[in-house]
Amino acid sequence: MIREDYKDIRCIAEMTDQYQKSFDLMVNEYAKKLSDKLIENNSVYTLHDFNHHCFNIYKIISEVLFSEIAFDKKRGLDSRELYILNLAVLFHDIGMNSLDMSRDNHSKLSADYVQELYDTQEFFKKNSLLTLQEIKALKEIIIAHSDIKDGSVPEQYNGLKSPNLTIECKLDSGADKYLRTLFLAAVLRIADELDVSCRRLGEADLERELRKIEEKVYSNKSGNDFDTKGKDFDYLNSLKHWKRLHYISDVKREENNIVLQIDDEEIRKEMDASQSILSLAQEIMNIVVKIRDEIKMANKIVFSTKDFHQMVYIQDISFNTNNNELEKKTHEAIDYRKTAIVNSLEKPSENIKETLTEIIKEKDNKNDEIASLEKRKLDSLDVLKENKNKLEETGPKVLDEKIEEELSKEVIQRGLIQFGHYILNNDYCARDWIDTRELIETKKILSKIVGVIVKNLNGLEEESVIIGVDLIGALVAARVSFTLQNPLTYVVSSKNEGLNADMEVEISPRLLENKIPVLITDVIVSYETIKKIIEKYKINTEKILIVTVFYRPSKEYGSESNFIEKTVSLNNKYPIELYNKLDCRYNKKGGCFAKNRTLNQKDEKSEEMMD
Amino acid sequence: MISFDKDKIIYIATDFNMFFITASERMKYIRYDQEYDLTESFVDEIIRCIISKPNFEIIIDLNNVGYVPSRSLSRLSEYISRVIFYNVNKSMMISRIENELPELVRAKTDNSIYCIESRIDKALKLEKEIKDIRKNEIRRVIKSLISSKEEPNYLESSGLYSNFYVDVKQLFVNVQDFYYIVFCLAEQLYSKMNRVDAIVSSSKNGAIIACILAGLFDIKEVHIIGVGPKYAMKLGDSIDCIKEGKKYAFIYDFMCTGTELKIISALINSKKGVLEFAAGIAKYKEHTGKNILENVYALASTDELEIDYKIFGEFKREEIQ
Numbered sequence: 001m002i003r004e005d006y007k008d009i010r011c012i013a014e015m016t017d018q019y020q021k022s023f024d025l026m027v028n029e030y031a032k033k034l035s036d037k038l039i040e041n042n043s044v045y046t047l048h049d050f051n052h053h054c055f056n057i058y059k060i061i062s063e064v065l066f067s068e069i070a071f072d073k074k075r076g077l078d079s080r081e082l083y084i085l086n087l088a089v090l091f092h093d094i095g096m097n098s099l100d101m102s103r104d105n106h107s108k109l110s111a112d113y114v115q116e117l118y119d120t121q122e123f124f125k126k127n128s129l130l131t132l133q134e135i136k137a138l139k140e141i142i143i144a145h146s147d148i149k150d151g152s153v154p155e156q157y158n159g160l161k162s163p164n165l166t167i168e169c170k171l172d173s174g175a176d177k178y179l180r181t182l183f184l185a186a187v188l189r190i191a192d193e194l195d196v197s198c199r200r201l202g203e204a205d206l207e208r209e210l211r212k213i214e215e216k217v218y219s220n221k222s223g224n225d226f227d228t229k230g231k232d233f234d235y236l237n238s239l240k241h242w243k244r245l246h247y248i249s250d251v252k253r254e255e256n257n258i259v260l261q262i263d264d265e266e267i268r269k270e271m272d273a274s275q276s277i278l279s280l281a282q283e284i285m286n287i288v289v290k291i292r293d294e295i296k297m298a299n300k301i302v303f304s305t306k307d308f309h310q311m312v313y314i315q316d317i318s319f320n321t322n323n324n325e326l327e328k329k330t331h332e333a334i335d336y337r338k339t340a341i342v343n344s345l346e347k348p349s350e351n352i353k354e355t356l357t358e359i360i361k362e363k364d365n366k367n368d369e370i371a372s373l374e375k376r377k378l379d380s381l382d383v384l385k386e387n388k389n390k391l392e393e394t395g396p397k398v399l400d401e402k403i404e405e406e407l408s409k410e411v412i413q414r415g416l417i418q419f420g421h422y423i424l425n426n427d428y429c430a431r432d433w434i435d436t437r438e439l440i441e442t443k444k445i446l447s448k449i450v451g452v453i454v455k456n457l458n459g460l461e462e463e464s465v466i467i468g469v470d471l472i473g474a475l476v477a478a479r480v481s482f483t484l485q486n487p488l489t490y491v492v493s494s495k496n497e498g499l500n501a502d503m504e505v506e507i508s509p510r511l512l513e514n515k516i517p518v519l520i521t522d523v524i525v526s527y528e529t530i531k532k533i534i535e536k537y538k539i540n541t542e543k544i545l546i547v548t549v550f551y552r553p554s555k556e557y558g559s560e561s562n563f564i565e566k567t568v569s570l571n572n573k574y575p576i577e578l579y580n581k582l583d584c585r586y587n588k589k590g591g592c593f594a595k596n597r598t599l600n601q602k603d604e605k606s607e608e609m610m611d
Numbered sequence: 612m613i614s615f616d617k618d619k620i621i622y623i624a625t626d627f628n629m630f631f632i633t634a635s636e637r638m639k640y641i642r643y644d645q646e647y648d649l650t651e652s653f654v655d656e657i658i659r660c661i662i663s664k665p666n667f668e669i670i671i672d673l674n675n676v677g678y679v680p681s682r683s684l685s686r687l688s689e690y691i692s693r694v695i696f697y698n699v700n701k702s703m704m705i706s707r708i709e710n711e712l713p714e715l716v717r718a719k720t721d722n723s724i725y726c727i728e729s730r731i732d733k734a735l736k737l738e739k740e741i742k743d744i745r746k747n748e749i750r751r752v753i754k755s756l757i758s759s760k761e762e763p764n765y766l767e768s769s770g771l772y773s774n775f776y777v778d779v780k781q782l783f784v785n786v787q788d789f790y791y792i793v794f795c796l797a798e799q800l801y802s803k804m805n806r807v808d809a810i811v812s813s814s815k816n817g818a819i820i821a822c823i824l825a826g827l828f829d830i831k832e833v834h835i836i837g838v839g840p841k842y843a844m845k846l847g848d849s850i851d852c853i854k855e856g857k858k859y860a861f862i863y864d865f866m867c868t869g870t871e872l873k874i875i876s877a878l879i880n881s882k883k884g885v886l887e888f889a890a891g892i893a894k895y896k897e898h899t900g901k902n903i904l905e906n907v908y909a910l911a912s913t914d915e916l917e918i919d920y921k922i923f924g925e926f927k928r929e930e931i932q
Contacts, residue, residue, distance in 0.1 A: 149681040155688075279636040286652055441833055441852065443825070465784075471815060471836060478819040479826055481783070485635055485790070488783040490815065511784055 002031050003051050010062035012086055014071050018129070019083040025127045026090060030117075034094055048093040053195060057089045060191045064253045070311035077180075077311070084134065085184045088141040092188060107146040111139035137179045140164040144185035145192055160186055160301050167306060186302040187312065193294045196287055197248040198263060244283055246270075258295075258314055260288065262321035271458050276484065281329035284319060289334055292317050325461055395551050396567035400452045407549075407571045410445055414438070417574065421584075423594040425528060428578040434550055436472045436522040450479040452570060453520070453547055457484060462516050462543070467491055467507075469521035469533060476549065477520040487511065491519075491537055493529045507537060516543045524548040524567065525576055526557040541566070552576040612656040613787055615748050620668045620737070621660060622744050625649060626675040627794050628656075634790070643797040643827040646701075649679040654686060661690045668733075670741060674698035685711040695734045696725040697741050749795055749910050752788045753893050756781050757918060766922070768870040774921045775913075779816040779864040779892060792892060793820070795910055797827050800860075800890055804828045807887050808857040811835060811879070813871045816864035817891065824862060833859070835878060853882040863891035866909065867922065869900040876903055895920060 006012060006027070007020070015023065031050035070076040077085070095109025117124040118135050130138065144165055147158045157163060165182040249263035262284065270280055295314050303312050321327050398404050411417050416438055422430045440446050457464065457480065466481035466488050468474030474490035481488035492505045517539050524530065524546075534541060544566050551569040556578045613631060615622045629647040661669050673696055684707050687694060691714055699705055700723050708715055708725050718724035718734045726734045756778050763772040782789050809831035812821040818834045825832035833852040853859070861875050872889055879886045888906035896914060900907035913920035 147682065155682070155685050276635050282636075282652065289655070437834065437836070441831065443829065443831060468819075471818060471834065474815060474819060475822045475834070478783070478822045482789075482793075482823050482826070483634075483641065485631075485786050487786060488789075488819075489780065490783075490819075507780075508784075 002027060003055065006050075006055055006058060009055075009058040010071065011058055011066065011082055014079070015082050015086070016079040019079050022127055022129050023083060023086055026087060026124075029123060030090065030094070034096075048096045050090070053093065054089055056195045056197075057188070057191045058086070060194050060251060061085070061089075061187060064194065064251055064258060065187060065191055065312050065314075067311055067313060075307070075310065081179060081184060083129075084138055084141070084179060085187060087128070087130075087138055088145070088184065088188050089191070091138075092142050092145050092192065105148050105150045105152070107143050108148055108152075111142045114139055114142065134179065137181045140181055141185040141188060145188045160189065160297060180308075182302050183308050183311075186298040190291075190294055190298055190312075190314075193291050194251050194258065196245060196260070196291070197251055198245055198266075244287055247280070247284060248287065256313060256315035258291075258317045260284075260291075260317070260319040262319055262323070262326070264322050264326075267321070267323055267326060272455055275458075277325055277329055277459050278485075281326055281333050284326070284330045285333035288317060288319055288330070325459055395553055395572040396546075396548070396564050396569045398572055399456050399568050399570055403448055403452050404571045404573065406448065407439075407445070408573045410439065410442075411574070414442075421594050424525065424576075424578060427581055428556060429581055429584045429594065430525075431577045431579070434523065434552075434574065436549060439549070440472055440475050440522070446476070446479065449476060449549060449570060450483060453480050454483050456547075456568060457518060457545075460516060460545075463514070464516040464518050464545075465489065465511055467517055467519050467539075469493060469519055469529070472522035472549075473520045476522070477518075480520065487515075491533050494532055494536070509538065512537075512539060516545060518545045518547060520547045522548070523550045523552060524569075525552050525554060525578075527563050530563060550574060554578050556580075612653070612660060613791075614660065615744055616667075617744070619666060620670055621664060622670045622672065622741065623657065623660070624672050624674070624745060625653070626672075627791060628653060629676070630794055631787075631790055641826060642829065643794070643801065645801055646675055646677040649673075649676050649683070651680050651683050654679070654683045658686060658690070661687075661693065667693070668737075669694045670697060670737070670744075671695070672697045672741065673704055674700070676704060677701040678703055679707055681707070682711065684708060688712055688714070691715060691727055692730070694726070695730060695737070697723065697738075699723045699725055745795070746911075748791065750916055752782070752792055753777075753911050754916050754918070755788070757916070757920075763923070766867050769868040771868060771922050771924055773867065773923075775918060777865040777893065782892075783819065792910065793823050793827070796820070796890065796892070797824060799908060799910070800824070800828075803860070803888060803890075804830060806858060807860045808854075809833050810860045810862050811853075811875060812862050813875055814864060817862050820864060820892070821862035835875065850878055850882060853879050853884045855883040856885075858885045858887045860887055861889040861904075863889060864893075866891055866894035866899050866907070868895070869903055869907075872900050872903050872907070895922065 007024070012020065012023065027050065031054070034049045034054070066076075073079075091114050092110055093106065094113050095106040095111075114135065118128070118130070118132075140162065144159050144162050147153075160182065162185075165185050167180060167182055246266045247263055248260050249266075250261040252259055252261065267280055271277060295317060299314065303309050303314070319327075319330065321330075411434060416435045417432055418435060419432050422433045424430045440449075453476070464484075464486055466477045466484070466486050468477030468488070468490040470490075470493055477488055477490065480486075489507050489511060491507060519530065519533070519539075521530070530546060533539070534544070541562075546563060546567040547569075548567060549570045551567070551572045552574050553572070554576045612623065613628055615624070626647045629649065630643070632650070632653065633647075634641045657669070657671065669690070671694060675698075678701075688711075691712055696708060696715070699708060712725075714727055715725040716728050716731070718726060718731045718738075722738075724734050724738065757775050758778065759775050763774060764776040765772055782792060807830070810821045810825055811833045812818040813835050821832050821834070824830075835850060835852070859879055861872060863871065866872060866889075876886050886904060888908065889900060889904055890908040892909065893911050893913070893916070894900065894907070894909040895912065897912045899912070
């Protein structure tokens with residue numbers, strides 16, 4: 001069902017009654033023919049229907065692109081030009097509905113469709129009020145809205161460079177009748193490009209369908225099976241376009257600039273799904289740069305000529321987000337390409353004055369802010385003390401409760417918790433031990449562990465170095481660092497020094513300079529190992545982050561709350577039962593009969609084995 | 612964009628770049644592929660590189676690149692006097708180049724080089740050099756890990772000494788170098804991985820490399836702890852991770868005398884498993900390990916690195932250079 005509120009959009013409402021009536025007839029008859037297909041020929045398309053895409057374009061033209069002058073009957077577009085523009089919007093993607101639908105030449109197909117309507121459909125001929133020449137003009141506007149990529153049109157004549165578009169197209173019907181096809185084509189092209197927000201997304205069930213496809217394509221494939229040519233690639237490439245729509249919540253005008261409002265909530269969701277901030281910044285950059293290039297071309301060819309800049313004046317396009325890291329990374333990505341799209345009639349002096357006023361205002365605001373911050377600091381100390389006590393009872397923060405449950409299930413179902421006698425350290429023995437090596441050697445589990453850790457580390461504001469503690473920690477750290485594309489190193493606890501080559505034990509102190517050290521280990525019981533490592537390698541504890549797969553509290557060890565605050569865990573569900581060595585029945589002359597003794601362990605001295 | 616620069620040449624290994632870029636995008640599903648797609652944004656990167664280095668030749672290696680969005684390559688048309696394409700082997704890429712950059716010609720009828728006509732001689736002259744560039748980059752990276760110490764380096768596995776130490780741990784710190792080495796290893800092992808059920812390692816550095824490769828190939832990994840370099844197996848460890856009838860590949864970092872390979876081979880054999888091949892970053896000599904196993908692969912040997920790497924049985928300071 002066609003939504004009726006399109007009639008209130010200014011570019012439609014400003015037409016005379018006669019044209020509005022005709023336009024309503026066109027919409028009622030042909031809007032339903034616009035493609036609402038989502039998946040066709042192994043490609044996933046964003047919606048090209050009237051209720052979303054066309055509607056959005058009308059809004060963008062009226063509220064973002066056009067100035068007041070554009071609607072002025074004398075200095076702006078007359079009713080006929082508005083009518084032709086509105087028809088161009090209505091029909092520009094109707095070619096997506098054809099049987100051999102393709103992105104590459106859909107604009108040409110849409111134009112052909114309009115010609116066919118004129119040639120064969122009495123209804124269209126009678127009610128469209130278009131002359132033959134106007135049909136030709138309408139077709140050229142439609143063709144120019146998207147480059148034809150099938151090779152049939154040379155690059156120098158594609159899009160707005162088409163020789164069939166003119167500044168002024170004189171019509172047969174009278175000397176004072178003309179159509180500015182080049183201008184109208186540019187408006188349609190830019191408005192089409194700007195329809196990148198989530199308003200184009202459609203219904204939630206379509207969204208779910210697409211996510212299912214994505215999961216199916218990825219989850220069943222290994223590197224060898226992934227079909228980079230056919231169906232899988234088409235889906236995923238198109239899905240990329242679809243996903244991008246989620247990132248922008250709105251497109252708006254701010255003085256001479258167009259601003260894309262980033263949907264920070266969606267960005268956060270993507271990062272939680274292990275998408276890196278770098279790749280998200282890249283996506284935003286791609287969107288911004290593409291639109292910027294289009295605007296630049298339109299400015300050069302059309303908007304800066306004659307009086308068109310009075311109707312459409314765009315200085316630049318930018319984006320707005322509250323995610324500082326995303327903002328920084330995106331700016332870095334587009335910085336080398338940032339060229340201000342300056343219209344020939346810029347007004348610098350007014351802009352500077354306004355900017356200065358803003359700076360002074362900001363400074364005053366900052367002073368007030370500092371004063372209130374001081375007060376909040378004092379109030380929050382009590383809250384901090386309370387939280388500290390809570391932490392000691394519950395252990396470090398668990399990253400993901402669902403993963404915690406899954407890990408617990410794996411431990412039980414696969415019998416990964418083994419019972420017997422194990423050496424913990426010089427003072428204690430333990431009655432059980434979790435086979436973390438077996439856990440890490442299971443692909444599925446390792447992927448989940450790495451995924452959760454990456455999700456947590458993603459978006460750290462400063463550069464980090466990933467440090468694996470002993471073998472299992474090093475393996476997890478390797479995957480995490482490879483995924484995040486961060487530097488990796490590993491450290492060796494004093495209990496394992498004898499098991500490593502001497503050179504493997506060292507790390508360069510310079511590696512840790514100006515970076516957040518992220519220590520990754522498999523199990524923490526008492527923090528003794530961690531403390532010794534920090535001391536040995538002189539690791540800065542101010543910004544340290546400790547990640548452990550299992551946190552195993554015990555009665556014997558009080559929680560090191562300083563470290564607990566800096567620790568995150570994947571599973572806190574397995575407290576450990578310890579026995580004082582002096583009381584241990586297995587502590588015979590010659591040492592402990594422990595399952596985790598190594599062949600080269602000296603009998604007269606118990607070594608720390610697990611901590 | 613990652614490029615290898617030499618003299619006035621900028622060499623862009625497109626497949627490696629796309630691997631690096633898509634790794635950060637795919638995150639959960641980083642895999643090694645034998646075919647890559649060139650993206651529009653990477654073409655932007657290439658253009659940016661061309662503009663920023665006005666006096667350089669740009670070599671774009673399209674090895675294993677099978678697709679680029681239409682009209683993307685045409686954006687390079689104003690720079691084609693400085694660009695040479697190598698390894699244009701895939702039919703779609705050939706078609707794209709011929710349609711979108713019609714000024715380019717094949718340097719020879721039977722090769723995969725495209726450039727403007729006036730640069731054919733230059734392109735053919737550079738062909739040998741281009742073939743070696745990737746290998747040279749591998750050598751550069753590995754060589755950067757090799758250093759001599761004040762005293763002879765004690766090789767824990769074999770009990771011998773060497774005059775140099777290969778600090779593979781240092782490789783992990785440099786993200787691009789590490790990615791490149793992993794990429795090259797994966798490329799070398801791609802066709803062989805379907806012969807094995809799991810990959811196995813013994814040392815910590817080897818375990819890290821094995822862990823990454825296991826992720827790229829979605830294959831099981833097994834770490835036999837306590838075999839090397841220092842011998843510290845757990846009392847009564849029965850190596851349950853090695854299964855009868857299963858096939859394994861041993862992944863190492865640097866193979867000096869092959870002692871760890873021997874131990875691993877014996878352990879796998881004792882469990883009635885099969886060691887299909889061994890692969891790693893570097894080894895002492897081309898033939899190292901071949902007395903134990905027929906297929907022992909490495910990205911480079913010390914001979915190729917032109918390093919006078921020596922092994923000796925006694926602690927001798929005079930052997931240090």
